[in-house]
Amino acid sequence: MALGTDYPRQDCGVARALELVGERWTLLVLRDCFLGVRRFSDFQAHLDISRGVLAQRLDALVSSGLLVRVGNGHPSYVLTDAGLGLWPVLHSLARWGDEQTTGGRLRRTWHHAGCGELARDGRCRSCGETPGPADVETRPGPAADPGLRDDPVSQALRLPRRLLEPLPLR
Amino acid sequence: MALGTDYPRQDCGVARALELVGERWTLLVLRDCFLGVRRFSDFQAHLDISRGVLAQRLDALVSSGLLVRVGNGHPSYVLTDAGLGLWPVLHSLARWGDEQTTGGRLRRTWHHAGCGELARDGRCRSCGETPGPADVETRPGPAADPGLRDDPVSQALRLPRRLLEPLPLR
């Protein structure tokens, strides 16, 4: 890997993970994948990321096997099993970020679909299971700021959504 | 925050979290804090990080309230409650990084002290509890590479260690 992106002499899973997902924007691209974003222009509209960096991040995620490029023409980018394994990381990171900056109120809530809300450790408060991302539903939470963005992706995310399902755009 | 480090127009806990801990090296500094590293020179010896960036990261972590500087002379850097809240993130990230790069064998294992090994979701396989970091013990795992480093911190981490306790150095 290129200088400035790897940690070659660290014997630790955190360092190996950060070589795959530690660059600027990468975890936000993957978060969007969980939310149902799949196409280049939708990532761009939702993230305000420069096109060059977005192209480089998508390429890197595909070549490291976290995303697959689906379709010949204008492709979709879809999480692989390796990418799906990041769900616990992204869920705990989202919760911690909200806790630090809103005093515990969430910008977005996470639910075991048809059951109960998820606790901090990812378990359903109602049934005690730890659902995978395909069984999780998300909704805007009490600390959401609807005035911050108005792109089509943000609009679609104002309704309850099942994770991983493509957003109803275009 | 400086340009290139924040995500000002993202209404999401992940973005807020990454503004606090998303810069290069920051999560590895915090990982070292959980492992018991507390002093500037020990971070430097263990991380091979440039001194300027290490100083900037420690300053930033102190001013965002994730670390406190303890002592007048040569200070120690110790996790606050806010910093301790990152334990689930770092544990799941370490596991995922190992899974991606060693085929599931761990570079380091995590145990509920005096009880059982931790599962991927942080629960003790033996008693079912989810211990906080103060009750977790860590040991080199089957995928550890003892030839990679030979600094004093790495040597101290070859024995079982309780998280958060200062390493027996100097």
Add this chain to the structure above:
DNA sequence: TCCTTTTGGTTCGATGACTAGACCAAATGA
């Protein structure tokens, strides 16, 4: 079919971040 628009990029120059290495003052230890 042709024409237009959208999409998915690439390329460019400017700016900001990270690097290794030199340097230094205060704290510590003998």
Add this chain to the structure above:
DNA sequence: TCATTTGGTCTAGTCATCGAACCAAAAGGA
């Protein structure tokens, strides 16, 4: 008291990221 360690700062060079312009292929409409 003196030498060494520690915890930094500073600098010049390299690398990454930025916004903007540009472009070809794909998709959609007449």
